[in-house]
Amino acid sequence: MSIADTPATYPIPPLPRGWRMAAVHAGIKRNASREDVTLVASDRPATAAGVYTTNLVFAAPVALDRSRTPGTGFRGVIINSGNANACTGARGLDDAKQMAALAGRELGALGEQMLVLSTGIIGEFLPMATVEKGIKAAAVALSGDERAALMAARGMMTTDTRPKMAGGTFTADGVACTVFGMAKGAAMIGPKLATMLGVVVTDAAIDPADAQRLLAAAAEETFNCVSVDGHMSTNDTVLLLANGAAGGPQLRGADLEAFGRTLHAVCEFLAREMADDGEGATHVMRIEVTGAASRDAARQIARTIADSPLVKTAVHGADPNWGRIVSAAGYSGITLDPTQVLLRVNGTLLFEAGSPVPFVADAVSDSIKNHRETLIELVVGGGPGRIRFFSSDLTADYVHLNADYHT
Numbered sequence: 001m002s003i004a005d006t007p008a009t010y011p012i013p014p015l016p017r018g019w020r021m022a023a024v025h026a027g028i029k030r031n032a033s034r035e036d037v038t039l040v041a042s043d044r045p046a047t048a049a050g051v052y053t054t055n056l057v058f059a060a061p062v063a064l065d066r067s068r069t070p071g072t073g074f075r076g077v078i079i080n081s082g083n084a085n086a087c088t089g090a091r092g093l094d095d096a097k098q099m100a101a102l103a104g105r106e107l108g109a110l111g112e113q114m115l116v117l118s119t120g121i122i123g124e125f126l127p128m129a130t131v132e133k134g135i136k137a138a139a140v141a142l143s144g145d146e147r148a149a150l151m152a153a154r155g156m157m158t159t160d161t162r163p164k165m166a167g168g169t170f171t172a173d174g175v176a177c178t179v180f181g182m183a184k185g186a187a188m189i190g191p192k193l194a195t196m197l198g199v200v201v202t203d204a205a206i207d208p209a210d211a212q213r214l215l216a217a218a219a220e221e222t223f224n225c226v227s228v229d230g231h232m233s234t235n236d237t238v239l240l241l242a243n244g245a246a247g248g249p250q251l252r253g254a255d256l257e258a259f260g261r262t263l264h265a266v267c268e269f270l271a272r273e274m275a276d277d278g279e280g281a282t283h284v285m286r287i288e289v290t291g292a293a294s295r296d297a298a299r300q301i302a303r304t305i306a307d308s309p310l311v312k313t314a315v316h317g318a319d320p321n322w323g324r325i326v327s328a329a330g331y332s333g334i335t336l337d338p339t340q341v342l343l344r345v346n347g348t349l350l351f352e353a354g355s356p357v358p359f360v361a362d363a364v365s366d367s368i369k370n371h372r373e374t375l376i377e378l379v380v381g382g383g384p385g386r387i388r389f390f391s392s393d394l395t396a397d398y399v400h401l402n403a404d405y406h407t
Contacts, residue, residue, distance in 0.1 A: 012146040013167020016178040016203035018043045018245030021148045022141035023155025026134025028082035028120070028127060037134030038155030040199055041076040041107055041142055046243035048074040048115060049211035051219045053236035059086035060096040061116040062237055068115060069239070070208035075113040077199055077239060078103035080131055081158055081184070082120040086234040095126045102132050106139035117197045119184060119235055120158055149180065156184040156197050161277055166269035168262040170204075172255035173248045177204040179259070181266040183238075185274040196223065196274060198238035200266060204259055205244030206251050214260045215240040222267035225299060226275050226390045227306045238267075271390055276372070278392030283315050283368070285391045287376045292385030297334045299387045301380060304332035306391035316393035318369035320361055322350040329378060342379040346371070 015021065019042055023035035050069035052062050068074075078099050085092045096118070101111030118126070142148070153163035166181045185196030200215075219238055240263070244250075251259050276284040287305055292298035305311055308328040314321040322343055329336065343351040346367040348359050368374050374393075 012150055013165055013180050014146070014178060015144050015149055015180050016201055016243075016245065018203055018243045019180070019201050020142040020144045021152035022138040022143060023151040024134050024137040024141060026137065027130045028080055028134070034157070035151060035155035036080060036082045037131065037138050038079040038081075038152045039076065039103060039106075039135065039138035039142060040079070040152060040201065040241075042074070042201075042241065042243040042245075044243050044245060045073045045075065045113070046241045047072050047206050047208050047211050049208060049215045049240045050115070051216055051223075051238050053234060055234055055236070057087065057234050059084055059118060059235040060088060060092035061085060061118045062235060063093060064096045064100070065115045065117075065237060065239065068112070070212040072208055073113055074115060074241060075104065075107050075109040077115045077117060077241070078135060079117040079156055079197065079199075080120075080126070080134070081118075081156055083118060083124055083126050084120045084122045084235050085118040085126050086122045088123070088125055091125060095128055098128060099126075099131060099135070102135045103139075106135060115239055117156075117199070117235075117237055117239070119156065119197050122234060149182070153182040153184075156182065158184065160184050164270055164273040164277070166266040166273075168266050170258040170262045172204055172246075172251055172258065175246050175248045177202060177246045177259070179262050179266050181270055183270040183274065185277075196236055196238070198223065198267075198270060200238070200240045200263065202240075202242045202259070203244065203246040204242050204251055205246075205248065206242040206256075206259070210251065210256060211240050211242055214256075214263055217260070218264045218267045221387075222264065222271040225302070225387060226271040227303060268388075275390035275392050281392035282395055283393040284373050285312075285315055285376060285393065286373055287378070287389040287391065288386075289378050289380060289389070290386040291340070291379045291381040291383050292334065292387075293381070293383040294385040295387055296385070297383075298380075298385040299389065300334050301329050301332045301336075301378070302387050302389035304328050305376065305378070306389055309394055312391070312394035315368060315374050316395050318365045320345050320348075320350060320359070320364035320368065322356060325376060325378065326351055329380065334380075336380045340379075340381045344375075344377040346375050
């Protein structure tokens with residue numbers, strides 16, 4: 001697929017100052033039109049932070065990056081798709097370190113100044129000669145323009161149908177700063193992070209501890225609130241890098257809060273995009289739970305609804321089946337009083353005070369059928385806990401895609 005063929009439902013965000021990107025097809029993927037090596041480079045040392053899968057079976061790049069973040073002095077990220085470098089033992093870790101060293105050499109940096117991401121088939125060794133060829137080609141192609149950003153986002157994709165990018169700006173000490181994020185993920189998503197890779201870069205200057213704290217907080221309310229099939233991956237990683245190229249001191253106080261809000265918005269957009277691009281999906285579900293005893297309780301209720309095959313198939317069939325949603329909340333493991341539960345779907349009240357209320361089923365069905373997003377609003381009491389959670393419907397295409405996927 002050429003760049004001209006790539007679906008573009010929103011503008012490509014600009015890259016922050018001091019950042020360049022590139023992606024090439026090296027040959028890890030069989031399809032020569034699909035990029036599989038991506039290089040993200042800063043023209044100066046950058047702060048880096050990361051959040052990672054909680055799966056006890058984790059890939060070599062996760063082990064490597066986790067040992068290096070948070071920290072300073074980083075020059076970029078090298079990414080390959082088509083091979084996860086997971087369950088590959090000592091050789092896999094050596095290969096991840098070699099990827100970092102090769103990319104660092106191309107940027108005039110040390111291997112220790114690079115981070116590594118991989119995604120794709122589990123249990124196969126990386127073809128390092130092919131990876132090295134791709135790294136060299138990507139380094140030559142580095143650019144800071146929109147096409148480079150698009151290519152980089154495409155280079156992370158596996159079963160995704162489209163690249164996922166988001167951007168935002170904020171002002172710090174009178175200086176305009178930019179945030180750019182890209183992610184991949186379409187299935188094996190949940191329950192902490194997703195089968196996803198994410199890279200967020202900014203030209204603001206941020207202390208490593210602040211970067212780690214704000215990234216963890218943003219991920220907790222965005223990437224940890226998306227589920228397609230409830231299956232946790234081995235490679236989930238989101239990296240944040242800040243190079244300070246915009247000028248000015250390290251962010252503090254209100255400026256740091258402004259960055260945090262922008263980071264959250266970027267991450268939430270990317271999280272929704274992953275749910276919307278769930279394998280075989282025809283609908284994205286936005287689940288808003290309020291009134292729980294805590295945010296964690298609200299998240300557990302929302303996740304149970306999101307992962308219910310019966311809820312997901314009801315949405316796919318445009319069936320306003322309130323019983324499936326309410327019963328999923330009831331078995332979530334969170335104590336609730338059914339007489340305090342209220343449910344709306346796409347703005348129509350379906351259930352209140354322990355009983356269904358009259359509604360026009362055909363009208364609600366049409367609202368689901370005719371809109372990509374289905375909004376499920378559930379009030380479970382009078383507590384302060386609330387969450388926004390994204391998921392997708394379950395279709396026959398999802399089954400076919402994963403039944404046929406090579407393992």
